[in-house]
Amino acid sequence: MKKILILLSCCFIYVFGNQEIKLVKGQAIFLEFDKKNFIELKNQNQIIPTFIHPRNKNKILAIFALPYKNPPKSTKLIAIYKNKQQEIIITALEGNYKSEQIQVAKNKIFPPKNVQDRIKKEFKEANNIYTSYTSKPLYDGTFSIPLASFITSDFGKARIFNHKISSYHSGIDFRAISGTPVYAANSGIVKIAKNRYYAGNSVVIDHGLGIYSQYYHLSKINVKNGQKIKKGDLIGLSGATGRVSGPHLHFGILVAQKQVDPLDFIKKFNALFDEI
Missing domain, CATH: 2.60.40.10 (Immunoglobulins)
Structure with missing residues (x-):
């Protein structure tokens, strides 16, 4: 069998x-x-x-x-x-997910009408990318962590913005002062390199086989859309752009069109390369 x-x-x-x-x-x-x-x-x-x-x-x-x-x-x-x-x-x-309180600018909770079209356009753009599928691997071996620091917010926490439950945390946050170098977790092709309303200065990398990594709230972007990059390349500097309460790096992994716990995914993915 x-x-x-x-x-x-x-x-x-x-x-x-x-x-x-x-x-x-x-x-x-x-x-x-x-x-x-x-x-x-x-x-x-x-x-x-x-x-x-x-x-x-x-x-x-x-x-x-x-x-x-x-x-x-x-x-x-x-x-x-x-x-x-x-x-x-x-x-x-269900898992053992917790919640956290966050204070952010009021317009990041209730966006003014003049930016709602922008938000919809950015969401549609990202969704079109994530529903596509690169049928060959673009990664180079195992994944690495993009920044060596403490994790200040885990994946899956209910985000209570200004005392109102608004969303859940779709990645992990690393403590990082503005200007800290951020490196590509693996090789691939840049699919997003721009400023977005909620995510701020953002980089999204396609690693093939439906796997994408996300780097949000950067102070500076060092790559361009469509650029081929190698694991460990400098892709930007951490910052406090978008919906944030302070400077940090938000790191996410999306696979099979679903946001997943980045650390859990990386452990499982990297285990594929262990000796058989």
Whole structure:
């Protein structure tokens, strides 16, 4: 029987046959299949993209992610082989996310009418990028952290702006005074390099296979849209632009069209490159 490798919190669980997997909302998992006789992986009528394991050419990988907001309670995936089908049930867990109070300028909570069109345009632009899929890897091995500092705000916290719950934290914040160098977490192509209303000076990098990294609130952008960059390249300087309470770096990872916990994803992704 074919074997599926599931990475959950960096633990390897070998699953035989049909199986239920519990996954915290806002996290991703890697599903591994034997390449021989594998045809496709489906979620209802949607085919989930797959790619070759970076260290084992006989294995196929797929990334599945749960959204933070309103995740489906249960998702059934079907792995289709030449001679059989296999069901994988993903059950969503709430996780242990906390909340935090943040004071920001009033116009960042209730934007004036003259900027609402701008916000809609920026949202549409980003969504068009994230729903596209580069079918080949652009990354170079493992991911690294873009800035060496303390984390001041974790992924998934309910953001209470000016005493009103407004959103959740879609990335992690690193403590950084304005002007601190920020480096690319991996190689790829710059898809966004501009000032945006909420995110401030922003850089978004496409790493291929539906994986994007995000760097927000920069004081300076050092790259251009469409530019090819290598892991560790200087992409900008930290700052306090956009909706912020002070200078820091917001770092995010989006995969399979879902925002996920960056640290959790990087641990799982990097584990793919461990010795087999």
